[in-house]
Amino acid sequence: MMGKPVKKVVIAGGGTAGWCAAAALSRFLGPLLDITLVESEEIGIVGVGESTIPTIRTFHSFLGIDEREFLRATNATHKLAIAFENWGRDKDRYLHAFGEMGVSNWMAQFHHVWLEARSRGLVGDYGNYGFEYQAAEQGRFQGGEGSRLSYAYHLDAVLYGRFLRTLSEKIGVKRIEGRIQTVDQDSETGFVTALNLESGQRIEGDLFIDCTGFRALLTEGALKTGYEDWSHWLPTDRALAVQTESRGPLMPYTRAIAHGEGWRWRIPLQNRVGNGLVYSSQYLSDEDARQRFAGMLDAEPLFEPRLIRYQTGTRRLTWNKNVVALGLSSGFIEPLESTSIHLFQVGVTRLAQLFPFSGVNQPLIDRYNALARHELERIRDFVILHYKATERDDTAFWRDRQAMPVPDTLQERMELFRETAEAYQDAGDLFRADSWVQVMMGQRIAPKTWHRLARMMSDTELRQALSSIKDRIDHAVAALPPQEQFIRTYLAAPPAHGRPQPAM
Ligand SMILES: Cc1cc2nc3c(=O)[nH]c(=O)nc-3n(C[C@H](O)[C@H](O)[C@H](O)COP(=O)(O)OP(=O)(O)OC[C@H]3O[C@@H](n4cnc5c(N)ncnc54)[C@H](O)[C@@H]3O)c2cc1C
Structure with missing residues (x-):
């Protein structure tokens, strides 16, 4: 299979995925391509997706985004971790923090040494040995140039889309407002040839990026790519989402608090808090979920909670013929580890690396799909781990999670x-x-058991080695300002002169 040379790229959909794709392709390959984005304001966007992981900063640096401009435009805050509450057992709490824990060496990672020290009664919590972990716990933060912290953001999804749209339009992306009604395909190859809008306008292209969200108009509607359902491993399929006023000091982490039939998120922004109740409709009715959620909010909701339905799984192919699916159209792993935005940002970066300039061809498609699939399946395993590795047996939901078979790749790990x-x-x-x-x-x-490396150390040596790591971390964390103070000072600084150059 070899299509014609690719010059005209059409992005269908203007949610976060569509505008990320537009901004990235025009920044990376703009002079070689003609990029058009079609979106329908009437249909709107999913409007959630506010917690991210540190790879977003690499993506922003590729785009040459100034961090202050971004923080101001999206009311974003900094994120160092996710706090998991009530997952292993009710009242348990731990952080999954970014950055490294302790000091590892070539033979064994730090936790082997920590396990040895703990077995001899020489140490406290594992979390004492992580810089990001401790900074998160203490609500301290220092970002920007020269920061040693590994961090991501909490952002306003709607404002982030607008920010990326402004950026994309500045660098040459054409935007067309309108509702896609039908999709034309070549009768021999099945390749998509054009999108027909309700207005009668026809938009032709060589390569199409499907960013139409759960509708998946091109990849599923036209190409019938097929969906692999993963809900037997990840059965949550509903979320209620609402914003509340800010309350209490700003903390640099997302909270993921398990409840009887799922979990809920709490994501603090500069001006408000995003809240969501994730649950499985097999175990909890929408009505009961609404009542439960209302009782859990720690401040007045700013509007009625919105119900979002989804099915965890993946499109069988991310890239099919001349359509690349990015964002929710390509599938969805529930938001527990905030990986969706990462997946389409890395997806479009990968597309730029494997771009089919001289024509869409199968080896390129296969390579793209293999890379995407590997990454996605390991993320899927990581998210399933949170449900499988639990001692909760208080509800049918948790008992079933403990008992469920998991993918071999996760079982082995x-x-x-x-x-x-x-x-x-x-x-x-x-x-x-x-x-x-x-x-x-x-x-x-x-x-x-664990690696014997630390057995070669006496109690005194081991205690000293670990306390020197902890002392360094305590010292470094004490030198950081509270997050709120940092944001205030950082955003009061004048904008950077000139746009930083992209890192590639
Ligand atoms: C409950 C929930 C929580 C989430 N939390 C997180 C999180 O914390 N972190 C994270 O990384 N991700 C999260 N996500 C995922 C994240 O929301 C999405 O990946 C992200 O918003 C991208 O969505 P999208 O652009 O693919 O789709 P959408 O935002 O739905 O955009 C679809 C676009 O297609 C357009 N469109 C559709 N049909 C047509 C048509 N016929 N004609 C013209 N235009 C059309 C729409 O107008 C819209 O512009 C979450 C998702 C859910 C459901």
């Missing part, structure tokens, strides 16, 4: 960790070994 404390990040995996360790230990998987 859990067994390896339980038997030997070994955790790893393979090439193409998003989550670092430290992330797996924090969640596995946080959810009470207790390794039976």
Whole structure:
């Protein structure tokens, strides 16, 4: 299969995925392409998706985005971690923090040393040994140039879309307002050739990016790509979302608080808090969910909670013929680890790397799909881990999660960790070994053995080694300002002169 040379790119949909794709392709390859985005204001966007992971900063640096401009435009705050509450058992709490834990060496990761020290009664919590972990716990933060913290953002999804739209239009993306009614395909190849709008306008293209959200108008509506359902592993399928006024000091982490049939999020922005109740409709009715959610909010809601339905899973192919699906059209893993925005930002970056300039061809499609699939399946495993590794048995939902079979790839990882404390990040995996360790230990998987490296140290040596790491972290965290103070000072500074150059 070889299509014609690709010059005209049409992006269908203007949610966060559509505008990220538009901004990235025009920034990376603008002079070589003619990029048009079609969106329908009448249909609107999903309007959630406010917690991110640190890769967003790499994406922003590729786009040459000034951090202050971004923070002002989107009311964003900084995120160092997710606090998981009530997951292993009711009242349990641990953080999954960004950055590294302790100091690892080539032979063994830090947690092996910590496990040895703990078995001898020489240490406190594992979380004492993470810079980001401790900064998050204490609500302290210092970002910007020269910051040593690994951090991401909490942002306003609607404002982020507008920010990216302004950026994209400045650098040459054409926007067409209108509702896509039908999709034309080549009768021989099945390639999409044009989008027909309700207005009668016809938009032709060589390559189409499907960013139409859950509707998946091109990849599913036209190409019938097919969907792989993962809801037997991740059965939450509903979310109620609402914003509340800010209350209490700003904290640099997302809260993910488990309840009887799912969990709820709390995402603090500069001006308000995003809240959501995620649940499984197999176990909890919408009416009961609404009542429960109302009782959980710590401030007045700013509007009626909005119900969003989804099904966890993935499109069988992310790139099919001349259509690349990005965002919710490509599938959805529930938002527990805030990975959706990352997935389409890395998806469009990968597309720029594998761009089919001389024509869409199958080896390129296969390579793209293989990379996307690997990353997605490991993220899926990581999210399933939070449900599987639990000792909660208070509801049918949690008992069923404990009992469910999980993908072999996850089963093997859990067994390896339980038997030997070994955790790893393979090439193409998003989550670092430290992330797996924090969640596995946080959810009470207790390794039976660990690397013997630290056995060569006396109690005194081990205690000293660990306390010097902890002292360094305590000292560094004490030097950071409270997050709110940092944001105020940082945003009061004048805008940077000139736009920073993209890093590629
Ligand atoms: C409950 C929930 C919580 C989430 N939380 C997070 C999170 O914390 N972190 C994270 O990274 N991600 C999160 N996500 C995912 C995140 O919201 C999405 O990945 C992100 O918003 C991108 O959405 P999208 O652009 O693919 O779709 P949408 O925002 O739905 O945009 C679809 C676009 O297509 C257009 N469109 C559709 N049909 C037509 C048509 N016929 N004609 C013209 N235009 C059309 C719409 O107008 C719109 O512009 C969450 C998702 C859900 C459901």
